[in-house]
Amino acid sequence: MKTTNFYIDGQWVPPIKGEPFYVINPANGRSSATISLGGAEDVDRAVAAARRAFEGWSETRHEDRIAAIERLQKVYDRRFEDIARAISAEMGAPISFARQAQAEAGRSQINNFLVAARDFPFEGPMRPDGSGDHILREPIGVCGLITPWNWPINQIGLKVLPALAVGCTVVLKPSEIAPLSALLFAEMIDEAGFPAGVFNLVNGAGATVGAAMAAHPGIDMMSFTGSTRAGISVMKTAADTVKRVTLELGGKSPNIVFADCGLEDTVTRGVKACFSNSGQSCNAPTRMLVESSVYDEAVAIAVRVASQTQVDDPAKEGSHIGPVVSATQYERIQALIMAGIAEGARLAAGGPGRPEGLEEGYYVRPTIFADVDNDMRIAREEIFGPVLCMIPFSDEAEAIRIANDTPYGLNAQVQTGDKDRARRIARRLRSGMVQMNGVGRASGSPFGGYKQSGNGREGGAWGLEEYLEVKSVSGW
Structure with a gap:
């Protein structure tokens, strides 16, 4: 060719x-x-x-x-x-x-x-x-x-x-x-x-x-x-x-996690979904909103999953993630990670720089920010890298308010053992797509969003x- x-x-x-x-x-x-x-x-x-x-x-x-x-x-x-x-x-x-x-x-x-x-x-x-x-x-x-x-x-x-x-x-x-x-x-x-x-x-x-x-x-x-x-x-x-x-x-998709959802599997799945494709998906669940009563436990699970996430050469077979696409994208992600630190978010895993042993190429450390305020840049801007923001909420009304407080509205996720609550929240989310309890989207379903x-x-x-x-x- x-x-x-x-x-x-x-x-x-x-x-x-x-x-x-x-x-x-x-x-x-x-x-x-x-x-x-x-x-x-x-x-x-x-x-x-x-x-x-x-x-x-x-x-x-x-x-x-x-x-x-x-x-x-x-x-x-x-x-x-x-x-x-x-x-x-x-x-x-x-x-x-x-x-x-x-x-x-x-x-x-x-x-x-x-x-x-x-x-x-x-x-x-x-x-x-x-x-x-x-x-x-x-x-x-x-x-x-x-x-x-x-x-x-x-x-x-x-x-x-x-x-x-x-x-x-x-x-x-x-x-x-x-x-x-x-x-x-x-x-x-x-x-x-x-x-x-x-x-x-x-x-x-x-x-x-x-x-x-x-x-x-x-x-x-x-x-x-x-x-x-x-x-x-x-x-x-x-x-x-x-x-x-x-x-x-673009998107800044919320993943609302309630205490009754089976926390270990839910948080693990959410972190992996955020990091998949090295975080370069417009519908990635990059804001994890967690009910306050299980928030600390959820952060600990997320940190463990991030530490176990392998980053390596894309030519190798395996389940690792690869680099981000370009030097420009790498530098943008690094700048936003530094902005998150400067704004007072708690860097719970990862951070700036390349993973150890990967000195060339555009590799990013899988990063978890805890105690994020939804007004921070890292909560409002699409980072497009393996970076997850974790935000606590007290009740259903606050979760919906935070989830909808974004210029975007592409995708959202709801994790709860209460089916009626999941359906109720799905109706109130200003989002073109909602995924409930880890169920994948059906083949041929409509893909698109609200707002910006x-x-x-x-x-x-x-x-x-x-x-x-x-x-x-x-x-x-």
Whole structure:
């Protein structure tokens, strides 16, 4: 694979004015590949190709679009190990985790969208009795997709697959930090035999390629996953052309732990969930709110789990966590750890600097802050590293108040042996998702948040709806 090329109109082509960009292996800080950063001219080429392809692809029989995704599924299964190794190299996921979680998430998205799309109701009467207007759901058009580095193939799947399934054409800009899995995905699209122009890939920086996509009059919709700051910029830029914008942004998710939950297992599970993917998940439960009567015991359990969490080279097999993605991310995490200490939070485990024996690369010590006040920076800002904030609460009302006291609203967790209380709290949490008592989210469930965590939902039937316009026809 020539990583400096883009995939436009069914061909691998060099950029018009490409700027070299080095993909850094976070395990050692050294370059592992070189890509090209494109510009507005490359976006123009990709959008033109997508517009030409839209008429034919949108009118293709739904069964034929499904068949194309089924071919992609077979190619993905055959190249599964390639995807896992690319993700491990580009963003530092330990290879076992890259297989079991990262690459597997991409496979799951293909499966989930095939299930959701096969029998999706693209048209039907307005009312159950068949009366009223006839409602048509039609593809919105050319979609600009911007995906992040932390779950690269999962987010590509969450955007590309539903768009293609309903008849849209796409221009994808993956993160320039972790572009290798996206380039592999483009190879798979090509091998699966999608028509030229249906899928296009342009690498580049957000400030250039991303901004050109958001402003482009030939793009009908923007779907962005990343930081809240960047999402705001996409929305502002897209406003001039009144295109649809869906955003999946940051989080500072609370994990509310009551005394009646089975503390050992609950706290252990919560700490591991926070540290998973080296803390680089927008829905990670990074604020653990603990009932005061068991708070000290919970802190002791969390400290023990942190001390047992291994950090090591992502090339090694095992259940350890790896480095964070970049020097910039490493320095940001270090600054926030120091801010937590300066603001008076109790450093119960971990702290600044690298783990012993890992002097190169972007490794962070698994860190527990106890006695955190919810007004502290570490409780309000998304750290995006293996750092957990623990906050005591006295009763249910205070737990809900603290949980909702955040600009974000992506995910929340509730741990209690009282099912009625769990349901009552779930209704009051200002969050797009709530997980109760460690039960995982179902395949194809809607992913998205409230407030500054974004708008719209990805996954399953909800993900398909994001890429459709609704047309009402009278007199049918």
